[in-house]
Amino acid sequence: MKKKIILAAAMMLIAAGTAQARDQIKIVGSSTVYPFSSYVAEALGSTTKFKTPVVESTGSGGGMKLFCAGNGMDTPDFTNASRRMKAKEYKKCQKNGIKNITEMVVGYDGIAIAQSKSAAPLDLTRKQLMLAVAAEVPSKDGKSLVANPYHYWNEIDAKLPHRKITIYGPPTSSGTRDAFEDMILKHITKHIDAYTNLYKADKVKNKKYKKFHEIRQDGVYVPSGENDNLIVQKLTKDVAALGIFGYSYLAENTDKIGAATIEGVAPAPETVQNGSYKLSRSLYFYIKQSHIGKVPGMLEYANLFMSEQMIGDEGECADIGLIPLPKEMRDHYRANLKALTRLKADDLKKKH
Amino acid sequence: MSNFMNTGKNPRQKQRERADTRFRLYGLTALGLAMAFLVFFFIDIIGQAIPAFHVTEVKVTVHYSDAVKSNYNKAIDHKLRRIVSRGWLRALPAQLKAHPDMIGTSAELWVPTDSRVDQYIKGHDGNGLKPKYQHIVDAMQKDGRVRQVFNTGFFTSGDSKLPEQAGILAAAVGSVFTLLLTMLVAVPIGVMTAIYLEEFAEDSKLTRLIEVNINNLAAIPSILYGLLGLAIFINFMGVPRSSALAGGLTLALMTLPIIIIATRAALRAVPESIREAAYGLGASSLQTVWHHVLPLAMPGILTGSIIGLAQAMGETAPLIIIGMMAYIPEPPTSILDAATVLPAQVYTWSTESLHGYTERTAAGILVLLTVLLSLNAIAVTLRNRMQQHW
Numbered sequence: 001m002k003k004k005i006i007l008a009a010a011m012m013l014i015a016a017g018t019a020q021a022r023d024q025i026k027i028v029g030s031s032t033v034y035p036f037s038s039y040v041a042e043a044l045g046s047t048t049k050f051k052t053p054v055v056e057s058t059g060s061g062g063g064m065k066l067f068c069a070g071n072g073m074d075t076p077d078f079t080n081a082s083r084r085m086k087a088k089e090y091k092k093c094q095k096n097g098i099k100n101i102t103e104m105v106v107g108y109d110g111i112a113i114a115q116s117k118s119a120a121p122l123d124l125t126r127k128q129l130m131l132a133v134a135a136e137v138p139s140k141d142g143k144s145l146v147a148n149p150y151h152y153w154n155e156i157d158a159k160l161p162h163r164k165i166t167i168y169g170p171p172t173s174s175g176t177r178d179a180f181e182d183m184i185l186k187h188i189t190k191h192i193d194a195y196t197n198l199y200k201a202d203k204v205k206n207k208k209y210k211k212f213h214e215i216r217q218d219g220v221y222v223p224s225g226e227n228d229n230l231i232v233q234k235l236t237k238d239v240a241a242l243g244i245f246g247y248s249y250l251a252e253n254t255d256k257i258g259a260a261t262i263e264g265v266a267p268a269p270e271t272v273q274n275g276s277y278k279l280s281r282s283l284y285f286y287i288k289q290s291h292i293g294k295v296p297g298m299l300e301y302a303n304l305f306m307s308e309q310m311i312g313d314e315g316e317c318a319d320i321g322l323i324p325l326p327k328e329m330r331d332h333y334r335a336n337l338k339a340l341t342r343l344k345a346d347d348l349k350k351k352h
Numbered sequence: 353m354s355n356f357m358n359t360g361k362n363p364r365q366k367q368r369e370r371a372d373t374r375f376r377l378y379g380l381t382a383l384g385l386a387m388a389f390l391v392f393f394f395i396d397i398i399g400q401a402i403p404a405f406h407v408t409e410v411k412v413t414v415h416y417s418d419a420v421k422s423n424y425n426k427a428i429d430h431k432l433r434r435i436v437s438r439g440w441l442r443a444l445p446a447q448l449k450a451h452p453d454m455i456g457t458s459a460e461l462w463v464p465t466d467s468r469v470d471q472y473i474k475g476h477d478g479n480g481l482k483p484k485y486q487h488i489v490d491a492m493q494k495d496g497r498v499r500q501v502f503n504t505g506f507f508t509s510g511d512s513k514l515p516e517q518a519g520i521l522a523a524a525v526g527s528v529f530t531l532l533l534t535m536l537v538a539v540p541i542g543v544m545t546a547i548y549l550e551e552f553a554e555d556s557k558l559t560r561l562i563e564v565n566i567n568n569l570a571a572i573p574s575i576l577y578g579l580l581g582l583a584i585f586i587n588f589m590g591v592p593r594s595s596a597l598a599g600g601l602t603l604a605l606m607t608l609p610i611i612i613i614a615t616r617a618a619l620r621a622v623p624e625s626i627r628e629a630a631y632g633l634g635a636s637s638l639q640t641v642w643h644h645v646l647p648l649a650m651p652g653i654l655t656g657s658i659i660g661l662a663q664a665m666g667e668t669a670p671l672i673i674i675g676m677m678a679y680i681p682e683p684p685t686s687i688l689d690a691a692t693v694l695p696a697q698v699y700t701w702s703t704e705s706l707h708g709y710t711e712r713t714a715a716g717i718l719v720l721l722t723v724l725l726s727l728n729a730i731a732v733t734l735r736n737r738m739q740q741h742w
Binding site: 022024026034035038039041042043045046047051052054055056057074249316320 | 438439442443445446512513514590592593594675677678679680681682689690705
């Protein structure tokens with residue numbers, strides 16, 4: 001038995017010594033990009049001599065943390081994100097010696113507010129949606145916050161129909177939920193004084209009011225599990241209800257459900273691409289240039305991901321739910337990839 | 353008193369007997385419920401898993417033209433592209449490069465279908481298969497160009513983003529690597545710790561403190577071991593993230609207290625007279641423990657270790673933290689390669705939206721259960737075979 005212990009100790013030492021060399025790409029980051037990223041990883045592994053990259057779904061923030069930890073071979077080569085790199089994260093990367101990062105956008109992710117095919121058409125604004133789902137909303141005079149009192153849409157806005165508010169949506173563990181909280185709650189509440197004034201009054205205690213994103217728990221918003229099939233079934237039975245899910249799912253079930261329009265625009269690849277449909281976001285990945293040449297296959301992976309075969313209008317990623325970029329944007333990022341354009345701090349301030 | 357005897361049963365006696373019957377019934381109900389849950393679970397899982405062991409194939413004409421090298425879609429008829437598995441198609445160019453003599457020929461082959469076609473043939477409402485493809489498949493079925501075969505790929509390939517190609521090999525190999533490491537580390541250390549505590553250590557405040565802590569460690573949530581593993585093995589010792597080594601060591605930490613407790617109980621069950629007899633014949637402490645106490649305690653130690661390892665095998669929570677819950681389709685070839693394990697694979701599949709993964713999730717659970725039940729069966733057999741009676 002002593003031999004075994006010595007053996008185990010020796011193995012650990014070997015491990016510590018050999019952790020430097022690596023012949024397999026490591027990718028971390030957003031769970032929203034994960035399906036596409038791992039799809040491309042598999043295609044790379046099965047059509048080239050390179051090993052299939054390891055793709056870990058850590059969330060956008062978790063991915064950035066691992067990515068920016070340093071240049072060592074034990075850090076990931078790519079990180080996926082469902083939002084842009086933050087200035088803070090960029091600084092951390094620079095501080096840890098990761099000077100050269102290239103940014104790629106692969107496409108869009110959209111959220112659809114869906115309802116039964118037999119329901120009357122509905123048009124909502126992001127603010128109305130926020131008022132329907134937030135845990136606390138501004139009072140009538142707009143000066144303070146009250147627990148969400150709304151149970152019918154016409155209570156929020158007299159122009160809306162007298163229809164019961166029931167919303168089936170993703171649970172907290174889901175990437176779609178993050179997107180929903182970002183695009184509908186945070187985006188709106190950060191511009192409403194009733195929330196931000198509370199934050200300004202006490203920045204520590206009222207931190208959550210800076211970008212308020214708590215969802216009501218009184219049964220109006222029903223978290224419905226990861227299984228989107230179930231939401232579709234519920235929507236066909238409960239005609240008044242609305243459901244929230246990823247755009248790709250709406251496209252697969254157009255025979256049973258339709259979409260509510262947001263600020264007059266229905267979700268479709270075109271409206272997402274031209275930015276008129278507001279419930280969408282860009283999907284990114286970042287390349288650690290210092291690893292190119294040390295880890296085999298990195299450029300091949302990036303090129304395959306950005307290829308027309310994957311992210312084009314008829315590409316394989318579009319087939320599994322990615323909304324493609326407009327043609328000129330794809331070309332723009334491909335040129336960036338070819339030149340390995342370095343991401344600068346100023347770039348992150350610009351809007352896409 | 354004599355009065356009671358004469359009338360046979362008195363009211364209190366009857367009451368006690370009724371309480372007795374009720375008590376037995378409660379027990380029986382509990383057992384019945386537990387059995388019902390178990391049976392329901394098995395029927396449900398097996399019912400869902402069975403379709404996963406068959407895959408659909410279609411007979412198509414494959415043209416090995418020169419153009420296939422650059423565009424694999426050209427190998428088959430345009431309208432069949434969504435019917436045939438893309439995973440099979442995209443392997444063609446490499447095949448042609450390896451066998452250049454095939455170029456220019458064509459063949460009638462049974463090839464795997466896309467998962468949506470597979471689901472449609474299995475009667476799962478064709479989840480996502482567009483009507484125009486449904487018609488094509490219906491027509492092919494009439495011509496006898498559709499068949500179902502045993503799904504060997506499920507056991508011979510790793511994870512895939514195409515459900516029809518997804519298998520458990522990579523996860524199974526990862527589980528074996530991880531578990532072997534856990535065993536190599538946890539069993540010797542655990543047994544030696546227990547021997548020291550039980551046979552050599554004096555009963556002091558310190559040993560009692562250690563004892564209480566070991567008992568507590570056996571009960572803490574397993575995810576904490578993941579954090580510990582991340583801090584010690586990955587961040588401090590530089591073990592590669594996601595590797596079987598990191599997983600094995602982390603799970604070894606988790607299994608240690610279980611093995612220590614089981615070993616100590618087994619050692620304690622060895623009668624004191626055995627030790628005294630050995631000492632009486634002039635044996636040293638080492639000889640006493642090694643030659644007499646340990647062999648007698650072996651069945652208990654083995655049972656405890658196997659149960660501890662079985663628990664480690666079904667564990668996922670600590671492995672999320674150290675990055676083993678990831679898309680890793682290739683089986684590891686060394687303990688430093690990225691690896692995933694069976695329960696992690698089951699979890700990954702259960703979160704996929706395509707219907708083809710649902711049956712694979714159930715099949716994965718079935719495989720995991722089979723392995724766990726066999727491990728437990730080995731533990732029971734060993735115990736029965738080696739048990740000593742005094």
